[in-house]
Amino acid sequence: METEEGVRVLTDLIRRKGFAFVDGTPYDDPEHTKRLLERIAFIRVTHYGGFYDFTADLAMADTAYTNIALPAHTDTTYFDDPAGLQVFHMLSHEPDATSKDPNALGGESLLVDGFNAALELKRTSTWAYKILTEVPLPWHASGNKGIAITPERTYPVFETAPGNKALLRIRWNNDDRGVVPFHSGCSPVDWYDAARKWNALLEDKRLQYWEQLKPGRTLIFDNWRVLHGRSAFTGKRRICGGYINRNDFMSRWRTLNRTPEEVNRVVIG
Ligand SMILES: [Fe+2]
Known part of the structure; x- marks a missing residue:
């Protein structure tokens, strides 16, 4: 991610496949994930804030801030310009101290194209x-x-x-x-x-892709195309991430993956 070639490959994967993982993201500090997002474009600020770093504490009145299962959905349907990319990076997941099964964490992430x-x-x-x-x-x-x-x-x-x-x-x-x-x-x-x-x-299993997020593995996906959800979980997990505008993402993808002539043809007509 330090190189333009790395960002070219990443943005092209998201553009073609709808999502990508960035393995090896340091997780000792959410700042690394924030820097990763900013390698694509600036982070979008909404009424939830900009770059976020949260636990299931209902800090905001939104189901994302709970530990219940969430069916496949897209985010920010209520904007004329819904968020283009969404990023999740699980920084930690500790078992519930009162749980009989310390391994019962849950919280697998769901993606549907x-x-x-x-x-x-x-x-x-x-x-x-x-x-x-x-x-x-x-x-x-x-x-x-x-x-x-x-x-x-x-x-x-x-x-x-x-x-x-x-x-x-x-x-x-x-x-x-x-x-x-x-x-x-x-x-x-x-x-x-x-x-x-x-x-x-x-809800058809054939169309669902489940993945357990883990520290060091950042998920970035196209919120205009890919729906996301999760299973219920126990314990305490800390997730950071943010949104990037569609037009800013596409600008970054285009300038890295297309020749100047091709870019001009698309953006000027
Ligand atoms: Fe969501």
């Missing part, structure tokens, strides 16, 4: 894919005092690029979703039928 799952939905239930692509919904962050964030417009679960209709971005978090609209031209009953199909795919 949302684009892959959405294309499977398109193949198997075209109508469901169409509904989740076409029905715009309200999204919100309002669990913390003084915070009431919602996008300036409504967004569907799947956003596609104009023209070729390729998948561009997925929003999926039941805890952040507003009311399914009654007057969108699609009955909420049909929307929930489609959502049930989508949810079943996210």
Whole structure:
């Protein structure tokens, strides 16, 4: 990560595969992980702060700050510009002192390639894919005092690029979703039928990738494409990480992985 070539390879892995691990990240101090993020681009500040370093203490009123299981979801659905990259680095995980089984830690991390799952939905239930692509919904962050964030417009679960209709971005978090609209031209009953199909795919073991995070192994993933979750855990774990904006990530990836001529063609047209 000290070299531009290292960052080129890392950003290209994330761009192509949706996620990457950075092994050998020092974990004696979260500062090393912060520096790693800043090798890609500056860290995004939100109402949760910028670079974070937390334990399950409910410091913020958010399920991330608990030890319960979290199903596959994307973060920050409530921004017009959801976080582009998300980074997790587990600095430590100590067993619960009162636990009978000191090895019972849990807390494996779940990743699901949302684009892959959405294309499977398109193949198997075209109508469901169409509904989740076409029905715009309200999204919100309002669990913390003084915070009431919602996008300036409504967004569907799947956003596609104009023209070729390729998948561009997925929003999926039941805890952040507003009311399914009654007057969108699609009955909420049909929307929930489609959502049930989508949810079943996210819970399909074939499409899930589970990995136990460990100190020294930083996970970086594309929050526009890859959904994340975790199993319940016991004991105390300390996780640090942060968000990076999509446009800043893509700028870094592009300038490292494309020729100046190719960059100009893409950014100027
Ligand atoms: Fe999350």
